[in-house]
Each structure stands twice: as structure tokens, then as C-alpha cells.
Amino acid sequence: MGADIGVKGRRRVMIEGVTPEVDCGRFPVKRVVGQDVVVEADAFTDGHDQVVCVLRFRKDGARSWQERRMTALGNDRWRASFPVVELGRYRYTVCAWVDRFLSWHHEFERRQDAADIASALQVGAGLVGEAAGRARGVAKKQLREMAAGLVNEDPLEQRRELALSDELAERMRRHPDRDRQTAYSRELVAEVDRTRAGFSTWYELFPRSTVNDGHERGSLKLCVERLPYVAKLGFDVLYLPPVHPIGRTNRKGPDNALVAGETDPGSPWAIGAEEGGHKAVHPELGTLEDFRDLCAAAAKLGIDVALDIAFQCSPDHPYVREHPQWFRHWPDGRIQYAENPPKKYEDIYPFDFESDDWQALWIELASIFEFWIEQGVTIFRVDNPHTKPFPFWEWLIARIRKAHPGIIFLAEAFTRPRIMHRLAKLGFTQSYTYFTWRNTKQEITEYLTELSQHPSREYFRPNLWPNTPDILHEFLQLGGRPAFVSRVTLAATLAANYGIYGPAFELVEREPREHGTEEYKASEKYQVRRWDLGRPETLSHYISRLNRIRHDNPALQYDWRLEFHAVDNEDLICYSKSTADFRNIILAVVNLDPHHRQSGFVELPLQDWGMDASQVYEVHDLLSDARFMWHGPRNYVELSPDGSQAHVFRVRQRVMTEQDFDNFA
């Protein structure tokens, strides 16, 4: 008859709606060391009994759970948080139970009838006695005494006071009856990265273009010489395109010409030649030792070296000879080059992840990451991860991070939203975004609101790039220097992670290969460029200043507290970031029009910021160092391409007025 009843019928608390939770717990949420994980849950029971709800958490591998009581927010919602202090994975879940003592207490304090109070004291003594049974040592003794005190000869009122005392409540709180507690059905995971995963400033350069006087080509050694420049600009990640030997077969010439000249260097993404493949350094760039030296020198300046990992081979790559089974073949035996008919990429062989030898391929590809980690690489920028299988990346990133939890992976997946999100969920630490193509106020507001406020922020960490070697947006082509100023200011202040492809960016390089394309003219992808870092147009001072501001202001080092504010001008965008305690409030206003002066009134949420709207406050432009006194939420701003294109204010309430002087009045 009742065989289907089971044994859990008296677990009366329901737990649901636990946040954060990604895809029913299938994927972790992301945090960096030092942050909190704020957990909420719905927990409730039938009837009027009192529920206690606890958050449980532990570092992966730790023997036991730590617990924190959750706070009732009303409407059956509960909240608590735990700090993540170490790299790696934390687990968390929620437990709750009907607390019989609290339920009794809740009724008891409202009882008015003396006979009922006397009866209820007997019930209470029973509950306290049971708790004594669960306690040890001194606590056991104290609880026993209190249980006795509830039903001794003392006057009723005195015993009632004991029953309602904080002391009893506190003791009972420590020895609850959890026999029938409910545990949430899933254990959830928080993946904890190092700080730089959440706050990083990237500079991409082509090592072969670090040409100095007296050199014809750049090199890894010359990269070392370039490091102080990169550091002075305030960047903390130096990101290098592939540094490996470049294939000769079907090598591309300047501006993607189908045939290369004898001395043309080819594209760094056509990886592999006689000299080696993904684990070799191009001889023209230097040696493996040079590479290690570069990593070490960068580390001394607090700079991570990020290496581009592009899983594809030139026809001359050793893998092609040694592991032909890793590539797809035509029936006649030829290996299939990359193509998207009618387009052909004859200098590139993609790997065939459907190969019967796929497991060996995975292991070899993983060893490439391991190899470069040994040389000193701490960050990988992964080229087109969306053209390789998702299970591969999930396996690979878990494997690498298990051994090296500080390693950061940036996904260069310029593709459809679900795919970008899946890559982020399965483990990529940071992700490229559509920012490069979001230029109007509405586009920027909508997109950054999504990035910073949508639940996907739990796993998708945006990294904003105003340019890349593949993307010179028309806005930059046509807008010139003021456009560059606007875009880099947006990237640097909208997102905690951003980067530029330099020196093209700071030197305001803006000639496209032809009208209607986003390709650079004389792109470094196919040729060496000699950059004149002293070009008068250079934005190096401006960028240096921006990055200093980012460094000094914790509000800019975190994405979730971004908020947009109204301005009555479609060409001006206004937003703020603030720390949770509002001790650091950064307010940015950027002119999106690279051609004309624009002005308008901004509207600020002073009360949300904990400010006294009736008092003046200071806005200090950290770019120009100018200070203004503002009053009230509505204030005038004016920006101009030939003056300043942006304000980055620090907002502070003036704490002193004349009334603060002792002798006033």
C-alpha cells in the first residue's frame, strides 16, 4: 500500500530558486580571489513553523562544509555570502530545516493564558533537554540546567523570562535538531580566478614589428626593450600573436596577396615550418630562451605575457608529416585546406577533430599549453575557439587549470551569442565582445547593460577592444583622433578588462586596405611595420593617464556596478561605476561625436550614492585634473573634439562648509 511513500515525508522545508546558478548547476559561476559569492534561495515550509536556512560552502577538496546562517529577506527569500580566498573551485549549497525551538518560541512569546504558558514551558523544557542531548561539555550542562529552570518551582513569570531570554535562544541556536533538514538538490560551483582575470589592461603587439634603429626586424629581444614603454602606458598584459615558425607553402604576401614575395614574412597564423610547429619560436624572432627572458622581464614589471594559441597548421607543419591522421583528406589523399566555398585558405590546414585519433590529438594540443606555461606564459588568447569542439575546450581548460589554477584563457570568438556564451560557461576566463561594433549611445547602453547586469555576468567576463589587427572600425577610420579618444575612454571605463592593438591604436593608425573593409592597410598580419612611436598624434600620454586612473580607482576594476545616467543629448553618454560603500565613485561623460562640440545636462542619482542632494559636491576630472563644484542632480557638461572628448570625474561630497568652523554664527 504505502511502499511508495519513502522515508523523507517529514522533510518539510522546500528549497528552490537558488542563485547564482548557471544552467541548473551544470557550469560554475566565476569570481576572483577576495570577492564574495552572494547566495540567495527561496526556502519555506508548510504552516506557521519557523525555518532556519544556512549556506554551506567549502573549497574543493576540503573535508567539511563551513556554514553561515542566511538572513530572511521577506517573502521566503534568504541571503548569505561567503568569501573566496584561494584560487580554484569552491562548492556551495543551501540547507534548511523547521526549527522546533524557534517555532515554539515564536508561539510562546505571544501566549497570554497562564495555564497555556505553564504547559508550553513543559514542552520547551523537553526541547531544551533534547538539545542538551546533542551538546557536549559545558554547553550540555548549561542546557540541562536551563531545561530544569523552565519547569522548576520558580514563579511563572521568572520562568517565562528564562524561556524568552537571549541566552537560551543563543544556546539553542548552536544545537539545533537537524535530523529532518532539507539539502538543496544540487551542489553549485564557483570558479575562483586570480585578480587579473577580473581586472586587466591588454596591449597587443607584433614582436616582428618592434623595429628599432639599427634593426630591420623586430624580435623577442627588442620586445624586452619595448616593455618599459608598455609599462609606462599602464598595461599589465602583453599579448603576442603566434611566435612560431611560419609556413612557406602558399604563404600570403602584403595585404593578403595570394602570392608572397621571397622576403615576405607571411602570416603568424600560418603556423609551422621546417623549423618546428606550435612549440617552437620563429628563428627570426629569437630563441626559446629569448622567449623565457621576455616573460621574466615582463613579470618583473608586473606584466603577464599572453600568447595567442591558434590551432591550425601550415602545410609545412611537422604535424602534417608526423600525424597526417589529424587532418581531413580528399579521396585522392590530398589534405583538405581550410575553406568556406567559394573562399579558400590554402595556407592553412585545420585539424580534423572528428579524426579517429582524436584523443591523441587532444592530448598533444593540451601539451602545447603546458609547454608554454613552462616557458613563462600565464595567459592564453585563444584564436577562433568556436571552430573547435566545445567538449575539447571544456576538457582542456579544466585540465590546465587543475594543475595551474592561475592561468587565464581569453576566447576570441566573434560569433553568435549562444556560442560565445557556451565558451564562457565551459571555462574561458574572459571573452571578446561585440563592443568593437557598438558605437551609438543606445547600442552601448543596451549592450553594456546586458554585459554587466544580465545573469550571464556570472560566467561571461567581457574584455573590450576598440581595435584588433582584424578590425579597424569605420568609426575610427572616419572619426580620426577624437574617435580614438572616445573609444579608448569607453573601453577603459566601461569595463574592468580592456585592451588595444598597438602601436596602431595609440598612433591613430586609421587607413583601411580599401573603402568598406575593416582590414588595416599594410596590415601587420602580412608584413613588418616600423612604427614611429613619437608620432605627434600619439595617444600614449592619454592612454597612460586613463590606465593610471583605472589603477587608482577600485570602482573601475569591477563590472557589475556600472550604471547609465540620463543626458539630454544623444551624442553624449554618461555612466558611473562605484564601489559598494560609495567611497569611490567614478562618473564618465563621453562625446560620441568625433566631429562636433556637444553639450547637455546630466542627471545623477545622488541619493543612491548616499549623498546629500542639498549640499554641493566636487567632481574632479581625473583626465584634466580640473575640479568643479556641482549642486543637485542636474549639471551641465560640454565636450569637444578639439578640446576634451571625455570627462572621467571622481565624485566626492564636500565634507567641509563654513558651518563646520567653530566660530561660525
Add this chain to the structure above:
Amino acid sequence: MGADIGVKGRRRVMIEGVTPEVDCGRFPVKRVVGQDVVVEADAFTDGHDQVVCVLRFRKDGARSWQERRMTALGNDRWRASFPVVELGRYRYTVCAWVDRFLSWHHEFERRQDAADIASALQVGAGLVGEAAGRARGVAKKQLREMAAGLVNEDPLEQRRELALSDELAERMRRHPDRDRQTAYSRELVAEVDRTRAGFSTWYELFPRSTVNDGHERGSLKLCVERLPYVAKLGFDVLYLPPVHPIGRTNRKGPDNALVAGETDPGSPWAIGAEEGGHKAVHPELGTLEDFRDLCAAAAKLGIDVALDIAFQCSPDHPYVREHPQWFRHWPDGRIQYAENPPKKYEDIYPFDFESDDWQALWIELASIFEFWIEQGVTIFRVDNPHTKPFPFWEWLIARIRKAHPGIIFLAEAFTRPRIMHRLAKLGFTQSYTYFTWRNTKQEITEYLTELSQHPSREYFRPNLWPNTPDILHEFLQLGGRPAFVSRVTLAATLAANYGIYGPAFELVEREPREHGTEEYKASEKYQVRRWDLGRPETLSHYISRLNRIRHDNPALQYDWRLEFHAVDNEDLICYSKSTADFRNIILAVVNLDPHHRQSGFVELPLQDWGMDASQVYEVHDLLSDARFMWHGPRNYVELSPDGSQAHVFRVRQRVMTEQDFDNFA
């Protein structure tokens, strides 16, 4: 080394975001027989390969899955639906795979190079040959021939045509290579109810008040006599408060008086006496046979009998004597009556679901439902389910519905939102709502939008009540007959399931026990009432008309297609319901002001309805039978408490104009 790779690395399609899905599949979605379950999913793979996505479904217990191809909606979203034609549970899930032939086909049709085409034909022949290996009989033979045809001596263009032929595509579609298909990680469930679960019209009455001339009290026999009246009003569920013997100990008198007089009948919710408990009929109402007769007579009129199940006992209930362990005791041995200190309900003992004998209690309580099902009850209205454990209800409803899948459970849980929702998720077919307290335009719009559009509609089926024996809202008390008209019109046209507590409602009974309470004066809960069904104020004709309109118009029999429309008057509310094919469009306008005439312009979405906005259309008031010709989206309406308080229009485009006549022009 690679031991952690596993074997699924070549399952390259990801499936996520499947809808509908309640709490990660923990709970079923609800449908009624004859509806469709529309399933969507995100499915995508790496690179440019072509994905095929199928919906799988089966009746619980069926041996194999049925499948339907899903349609790509763009942006990696897919959709298909399946019909539910039988009571009980259906399972559904999603599968997808990279289709090698489609991927090949997609590239092939864009190939321009003759040598490439020749090579690709060879590859294609291989794929078709493999498909032949999977096929049988004629299909096998045809595929073999086609494979040969791709690589025979025919001219290239002829073979290319074969490769791209619909015939080959169709054959290949039937024999896909699904070795590496991905199955969504969960099987989801749709719980299928009978039609009345989704469209029902309830009438609650107290059997003891069906007093006729010549009788002092009502009875089940007199209920039978009342049935034609109920049917004439258009109700299809007759809902009875508990019909069991009523306790004498601490029996309540009229208007909830603490002490009852000798002849006071007591509250039907103080269940159980000498004469029996939850499985007995109160002798004053009649016999079990009378009860069965009532059910049978109702069934003949197409009316379901719904019985109230209230799990609580009077001190005189046989259970108290036979199963004292099912109740909570004071240390001195007394059984604890219900209380919410300082309030006491001394005529009621709640069950103690924490009893050590809880399993026997569950089984006995389940047997109560089984008992009444045997007598002819098909619907249960459950009193205060939120004061009994959730695991109990989930077990009970599953158990009952397994044997009797047509049984409907209505949850009377006037409590906090999460609790109401959980009860709906775990199995209650319909739920009481907050409608009774939502009276302004904004309140009604927000709440009904939530009920009809929020994802919770997958499991939460609202049943709207303008009044109950416990709730005579102040709006009815003060607004009088026009308020009753507005509220019943709203209930009947906003929701497919609604009910009234009569004859109090149709007789416009509106005296509260005292100012500031929602209790009826001389409430039937504590005394017998003799209703004069012929009161001139009666709304019986109006309600009868409303219910006829509901019966005749499928748009009103379904909740999800409710839409609110703008009216430039806060006292007028306007909304529509339509069938998916727009052949039945019902437009309601209700005056929410019971005291004054109100007028305004309504704004209609003619284009959404597939109507030609430049042509006139007819709105036919199904309440008054008046017809109006309207033109364009904006039209004037005027409603008045002393005229009509509501329009319930059927909207139809006039199909005939003078130009339709042959002799025109």
C-alpha cells in the same frame, strides 16, 4: 595521461535552453487533452557544420519515442511541437547531431572549381554509400544506385545535379548518421489533464441552505432539485463545502460565536462526530446514497461535483479516539487544538504530520480521496493545503492521478507566492489566486499579465473567484450590484476557470458582519440560510448570459492569449482574448467604477489580429446583442452603472462591402 578524456569528445552539438522546463525538469508542465506542447531549444555546434535537431516525445509507458524535426528559428534556436491526446504523462526531450551529408551539401552547392567538385562528389558518394549501409530494402538499393551515380562516367554537371537533387536530399534525410548525436541531459514531463482542468465554471453552495418551501433545512436531495438552476446559470462544477458530520465539542454559533445554541448546526469544517468522520455524510444532509445520487444527477447535466477536503478534526472525530498518535499532545496528555497565539480554535484539532505514525496517516488521508472518488466525486477543492507538508501533497496527487488521471485538484492556498507556486508545481491542477483583492486597473493588468504570460503559467492554472464564503471584498460591500457585475464579468472573461460562491453572489448579498471585515453577516459557515432565488436584484440572467458566451467562444476557454489594450480612462479596463487563428476574437471593456458613468477611447491592435485597418469591422456585444460598426484602431466606449457596466464584444471584420456585389461599378 588522457584517461580523463572519456568517449564523448566527438559529440559536437550542444543543447541548452530547452523550454518549457520547470525547475530544471523537477516538475511537469501542464496541458489539457488536445493541446500542443511547443518545445524550443538552443542547439549549435562548432564551426560551420550543419545541425539537425529533433524533438522526441512519448506517452509514459510507450515503448519508443516519436520524433519531429525541429525548425531553425535563427540564432541557434529551434522549435517543434507535439500534440497530447491522452490523459496522463508525456515525456519529451531534444536530440541533435552534426549532419555530415547536409554539411557536405551546404559546401558543395557553393563550390565553383571543377576539380573540387569532382573530389567532393567522391566524398559525397562515400556518405551516400554509408547511408545505404544503414538503410534496408528498396531504400538501400536506391541509395546504392545514387552513390554510384555520383561517381560514374556521366558528365560532371549531370552528377552535380544529382548531388543537389531534392530526391537525394530526401533519401539522406531518412537515413542520417546519428552515432554521435547529443541527447539533452533531461527528459521533461507534460502532465495532461482533461479539458475541464483548463476551462471550468464553478458554483459553490452550502447543501444545508438549499431550503425549499416545506423544508427547514437543505439536504443532498434538495441539492438535486437545485441542479437545473445551476445548469441554467451555465455552471459545470458544483462545489460543496464538507458534507460530513459536524462536531459538538466547542461548536461555533452564528457569526462565529464561541458558544453555539442547542439547534445551531456548527461549521462544516469542524469535521467528525459520533456519526462518523471524513468518510461519512452528515445525517441531516442525507445518506451516502443521496450523495451518490447527487453526483449521478449532476453528471447527467454535464456537471462535476467538487468536494471540499479539509484535513482537520473536531474533538469528536472518530480518528481522535482511534488514532490519538496522529495529533499533537500537551505533556499532560491533552490534545492540542489549532491555535495561532493568542488566537485559539478550540473546535479543531490539526493533524500532526510529524507524528511517528505519519505513514499510516498519509495512507488514511489518501483513502479519503479514494472513498469519495468511488461515490462519484471527480474534483477536489483542498482546504488550506499550505498547512500540510508539501511532500504529502506531491505523493498524494501522484498516487490518485495514477489510478484516476481525470481527477482535478484545486488548491485553496491563500498564502505567499512561493508557497502557492510550489503547490501548483507539485501537482495541484488549479489554484485560487489573489484576484479577489485585485480591483484597480493597474492591479488587474499586472496580476493577470503575470498569470497569463509569466513562465509560471506552465504549471499554475488560475481559478478566479469574485467572492468566497470567507471573502466579501469591500469593493462588493460598497459598490453594490454594479460592482458585482464588474467583478463577475472580469472573472468570467479574464480567466478560463472561475467560480462564484452562490446564491450569495448572484443575489448580491453584501452585508459584512461588521465594518472592516470581509466576513459575511449571518455567514452560512455557521448557520442555515434561506435564500430567495427570486430577489429582484438577482444577477442570474446576467451570469447565465456570461457563461453562455464563455461556452460559445473558444477564445475565452484559454488563458495564455490574454492581452490588455490601452484606454484613456483609468476606470475602464479593456482586454481581448483570441484563438490562434483569430477566427474568434473577444474584446471586453469593463467599467471599474461602480458609481459613475465612464467613457474613453480604446486602442485596438487590428493588424495583430490580421484585420485590414482601412476597412470597417463589426463589434457585436454578446451581452446586449447590440452591434456596432467600428473603423480604425481607436474607438469610443461609454459604460454606466445604471446601464451596462461591461461590453463583451465579438470582433469580426465585415467581409462584405458594396464592392462585393457583382453589379457594382
